[in-house]
Amino acid sequence: MNEAKFRPGERVRVLKAYPPGHIRTPHYIRGCVGEVERICGAFPNPEELAQMRSGLPAQPLYRVRFLQKNVWPDYAGPATDVLEIEIYQHWLEPA
Amino acid sequence: MGGEPGSTVVPDEHDYAEWERRIDAMAVLLWGLKGTKKYFSVDEHRKAIESLPPEVYDSIAYYEKWILALAQCMVGRGVVSSAELAQKMKDVMFKRQHHDMGGLPAGKVEPSEHDYAEWERRVDALSVLLGSKKILTVDERRRAIESLPPEAYDQMSYYERWTSALAQTLIQRGVITTEELARKMHERS
Amino acid sequence: MSDEQGKYRPLSYFQLMEISLRELLVEKGILTNEQVDAEVENMRSRTPERGAKVVAHAWVDPAYRKRLLENGTKACEELGLDVPALKLVAVENTPQTHNAIVCTLCSCYPRMLLGIPPDWYKSRNYRSRMVREPRKVLDEMGLKLSPGVQIRVHDSTADMRYLVLPMRPAGTEGWSEERLASLVSRDCMIGVAVPKGPAD
Numbered sequence: 129m130n131e132a133k134f135r136p137g138e139r140v141r142v143l144k145a146y147p148p149g150h151i152r153t154p155h156y157i158r159g160c161v162g163e164v165e166r167i168c169g170a171f172p173n174p175e176e177l178a179q180m181r182s183g184l185p186a187q188p189l190y191r192v193r194f195l196q197k198n199v200w201p202d203y204a205g206p207a208t209d210v211l212e213i214e215i216y217q218h219w220l221e222p223a
Numbered sequence: 224m225g226g227e228p229g230s231t232v233v234p235d236e237h238d239y240a241e242w243e244r245r246i247d248a249m250a251v252l253l254w255g256l257k258g259t260k261k262y263f264s265v266d267e268h269r270k271a272i273e274s275l276p277p278e279v280y281d282s283i284a285y286y287e288k289w290i291l292a293l294a295q296c297m298v299g300r301g302v303v304s305s306a307e308l309a310q311k312m313k314d315v316m317f318k319r320q321h322h323d324m325g326g327l328p329a330g331k332v333e334p335s336e337h338d339y340a341e342w343e344r345r346v347d348a349l350s351v352l353l354g355s356k357k358i359l360t361v362d363e364r365r366r367a368i369e370s371l372p373p374e375a376y377d378q379m380s381y382y383e384r385w386t387s388a389l390a391q392t393l394i395q396r397g398v399i400t401t402e403e404l405a406r407k408m409h410e411r412s
Numbered sequence: 413m414s415d416e417q418g419k420y421r422p423l424s425y426f427q428l429m430e431i432s433l434r435e436l437l438v439e440k441g442i443l444t445n446e447q448v449d450a451e452v453e454n455m456r457s458r459t460p461e462r463g464a465k466v467v468a469h470a471w472v473d474p475a476y477r478k479r480l481l482e483n484g485t486k487a488c489e490e491l492g493l494d495v496p497a498l499k500l501v502a503v504e505n506t507p508q509t510h511n512a513i514v515c516t517l518c519s520c521y522p523r524m525l526l527g528i529p530p531d532w533y534k535s536r537n538y539r540s541r542m543v544r545e546p547r548k549v550l551d552e553m554g555l556k557l558s559p560g561v562q563i564r565v566h567d568s569t570a571d572m573r574y575l576v577l578p579m580r581p582a583g584t585e586g587w588s589e590e591r592l593a594s595l596v597s598r599d600c601m602i603g604v605a606v607p608k609g610p611a612d
Contacts, residue, residue, distance in 0.1 A: 145309035145312055145314075146312070146315070149299075153569070154326075154516055154543075157325075180395070205547050210564050215570075322518065323516070325567065344455060347452075
């Protein structure tokens with residue numbers, strides 16, 4: 129498996145990229161900055177599995193926490209509201 | 224689209240740009256037509272163009288369709304991965320795929336439920352069984368759903384989409400052929 | 413062709429496709445009808461009561477609750493629940509925090525524990541709006557939260573599946589686990605509702 133690059137608590141940015149294929153990083157979160165909540169483990173890359181390939185080596189998967197106000201410019205709720213999403217390592221860079 | 228109404232043919236032409244000529248050249252090379260290794264066929268390339276959602280198909284130019292389809296074929300065949308392309312193409316936005324709907328405006332959530340029909344439960348059962356026998360993956364089935372034209376995606380029910388995805392994936396995997404399915408559906412109808 | 417209720421109704425294109433796919437798979441020796449029937453029965457046996465059992469046990473046993481929050485899958489297996497391939501993350505409601513689950517990209521849901529998700533969970537409206545205006549959606553669905561409560565929305569985008577561990581209602585001291593479990597609906601475990609106790 130690929131080595132885990134990020135640790136819980138670390139600030140990360142989601143790549144602002146829009147490649148073709150089966151992608152599990154939602155459009156709305158690309159380019160956003162959040163904090164690693166936990167490392168979920170490493171799993172075969174779904175983008176590759178969707179193309180009938182093995183998806184190996186397994187890729188680290190993180191739960192990343194974002195403040196809603198940093199995701200939606202017009203977010204109407206309290207500043208403490210958060211959105212937590214699972215994102216694969218290759219979609220993250222240090223923030 | 225043969226036979227459908229359309230407006231007057233506008234006889235425009237343009238001088239081919241270098242990037243457009245390069246697309247033609249890359250396609251020919253990747254199709255294996257110049258004694259080069261064949262990575263995918265002309266038919267796969269055409270199928271990728273045909274699978275573009277209608278509003279994308281109608282709003283982008285000829286060579287934009289070709290390069291988009293080329294990228295999809297290359298990802299499909301493992302010539303490049305989505306991840307590699309993402310790294311190369313950072314910071315240039317493209318529209319969301321139709322199923323990727325988080326954050327879009329929408330109406331009130333109707334608290335609807337329905338009793339699952341036997342055929343719907345069987346679709347779930349088939350999907351689980353085929354997955355556990357490693358004949359296909361949920362990821363392939365999801366991708367098949369995501370490839371549905373937006374209108375179809377919106378109008379089909381949940382289990383209709385999953386049935387369609389099961390068929391597409393089984394055909395893609397070569398477990399069944401289009402012909403076998405057509406024949407069986409005809410026999411049983 | 414008759415459907416399960418014995419009424420004659422023409423088969424839809426997709427019902428026909430399901431039958432055809434299944435028959436082809438059986439003819440090719442890939443599956444048997446017995447396997448399909450057995451899996452349908454397996455799936456029928458997975459109901460939200462299984463999740464309610466986990467929640468009730470966590471309410472009465474603080475050490476179990478801690479284990480549940482650390483490793484949801486192992487905690488289910490501890491109670492004898494068969495949850496193949498499930499990677500469960502339990503998220504806990506507190507007086508300061510409310511959790512809610514959505515899958516914006518499709519319909520990911522802890523099926524191996526709770527069974528089939530409701531139609532509304534898979535709907536365009538829920539999937540689109542829940543990440544962006546959760547308070548409004550919850551309010552429309554009958555759950556009003558004060559601005560002092562933080563909302564954590566979990567978008568189930570990859571391999572994990574989520575179970576909301578609601579707060580135990582007041583006035584339930586000394587109740588049996590079975591009685592406590594009866595307060596925990598499927599909607600509480602998705603996070604669009606909270607259990608109602610005797611005082612509510």
